[in-house]
Amino acid sequence: MTIRVQTEDFDLSTEIAALRAENPxxxxxxxFVGTVRDLSEGENVEAMELEHYPGMTEKALEAIEREAKGRWPGSELLIVHRVGKLLPRDQIVLAAATSAHRHDAFDACSFVMDYLKTQAPFWKKETTPNGARWVDARVADDAALARWGITGTNAPADDKPGA
Known part of the structure; x- marks a missing residue:
């Protein structure tokens, strides 16, 4: 399976070996492996909780995969995204791309992350010494996606679970 949403951690070496095993x-x-930072907006982060809508999230990730494969034919992709409570230094996401040539693999992986950051229905809540807060989409994330000719943003803040 090339797309997974899970609470368990993942092993980069195992995942990459499986991704490339069938294609000589x-x-x-x-x-790319994204991790929980211990600092956000000048505050220490004690934990991050990631929420999603099962079913909807996987469909969004499948759409990202289809779009990337359409742009870089012959590429294989892997997206593993964790949900639940995570601590600083924990792995959040793995995006991997294979291709016959490095430029296509770099572009496909970068595209997947830019698309995922703005279009996938995940919500992040950080816990700091001053309380919990939802993490909003950043303008820089929308600008990164726009370089691929795609515009759009996450759901408004009041559509987040628990908001």
Missing amino acids: KIGAVVA
Whole structure:
């Protein structure tokens, strides 16, 4: 399976080995692992909780995968996104792309992350010494997606679970 939403951690080496195992034409593998930072907006982060809508989230990730494969034919993709309570240094997301050539693999992986940051229905709540707060989409994330010719933003803040 190339798309998973899970609470469990993942092992980068195992995931990459499985992604490239069946295709001897792969000349490049590019992977991005996002982790929980211990600092956000000048405050220490004690924990991050990620929520999603099961079913809807997987469909959104499948759409990201289809779009990327359409742009970089022959690429294989892997998206693993964790949900639940995570602590600083915990892994959140793995996006990986394979291709015959490195430029396509880099572009496909970058595209997946830019698309995922703005279009996938995940909601992040950070817990700091001053309380909990929802993390809003950043203008820079929308600008990153726009470089691929796509516009759009996450759901408004009042559509977040628990808001």
